[in-house]
Amino acid sequence: ETGVTQTPRHLVMGMTNKKSLKCEQHLGHNAMYWYKQSAKKPLELMFVYSLEERVENNSVPSRFSPECPNSSHLFLHLHTLQPEDSALYLCASSRDKDVGAGNYGYTFGSGTRLTVV
Amino acid sequence: AQKITQTQPGMFVQEKEAVTLDCTYDTSDPSYGLFWYKQPSSGEMIFLIYQGSYDQQNATEGRYSLNFQKARKSANLVISASQLGDSAMYFCAMRELAGGTSYGKLTFGQGTILTVHP
Numbered sequence: 601e602t603g604v605t606q607t608p609r610h611l612v613m614g615m616t617n618k619k620s621l622k623c624e625q626h627l628g629h630n631a632m633y634w635y636k637q638s639a640k641k642p643l644e645l646m647f648v649y650s651l652e653e654r655v656e657n658n659s660v661p662s663r664f665s666p667e668c669p670n671s672s673h674l675f676l677h678l679h680t681l682q683p684e685d686s687a688l689y690l691c692a693s694s695r696d697k698d699v700g701a702g703n704y705g706y707t708f709g710s711g712t713r714l715t716v717v
Numbered sequence: 718a719q720k721i722t723q724t725q726p727g728m729f730v731q732e733k734e735a736v737t738l739d740c741t742y743d744t745s746d747p748s749y750g751l752f753w754y755k756q757p758s759s760g761e762m763i764f765l766i767y768q769g770s771y772d773q774q775n776a777t778e779g780r781y782s783l784n785f786q787k788a789r790k791s792a793n794l795v796i797s798a799s800q801l802g803d804s805a806m807y808f809c810a811m812r813e814l815a816g817g818t819s820y821g822k823l824t825f826g827q828g829t830i831l832t833v834h835p
Contacts, residue, residue, distance in 0.1 A: 692762075
């Protein structure tokens with residue numbers, strides 16, 4: 601149990617499909633993140649939500665659409681994807697960096713391995 | 718801007734021996750946190766160890782220790798008594814804790830693949 605749950609674990613979709621990735625945390629964290637990890641490439645930060653507001657969007661194509669309905673849930677809606685979008689998509693959450701002392705790390709989910717065919 | 722550099726794409730170690738994974742960083746932030754994560758082939762990112770920039774002592778967590786040299790801006794991970802299950806990708810990361818964003822951006826290095834031989 602990592603504290604951050606991602607579903608599904610694996611997803612195969614065609615280029616014309618629409619699907620959604622789901623991320624859920626009940627750690628009391630107030631920031632949530634989507635990362636993309638392609639083979640042999642560093643982790644790429646895609647989106648950041650802080651207090652349910654999108655605060656960062658790192659030049660991600662519009663075929664990726666995030667949604668954060670509340671502080672515990674984060675979605676990534678996918679449509680008209682390309683084969684190069686095949687990757688591991690990781691969700692993470694964190695506490696505000698100013699809260700208390702100690703470990704200010706991110707907690708990650710297990711990821712969704714996406715294959716676009 | 719923050720930057721994390723891991724110069725070892727791959728490392729090999731014999732089971733039961735110790736191994737050091739290198740990490741250097743660059744930041745103008747006076748307060749920051751340094752992290753190491755382990756990523757097995759299954760994909761999840763597992764937190765291993767944390768070092769705060771103002772911590773006087775090197776962090777330790779079981780078989781993991783962080784060799785923090787602030788003046789040299791290095792934060793190497795030492796794994797003692799390697800086990801076969803330690804074979805994975807290891808990421809060094811840094812989080813800004815003063816100024817910058819409200820959420821504290823976490824910046825990752827490129828990662829090092831560790832292979833433990835029996």
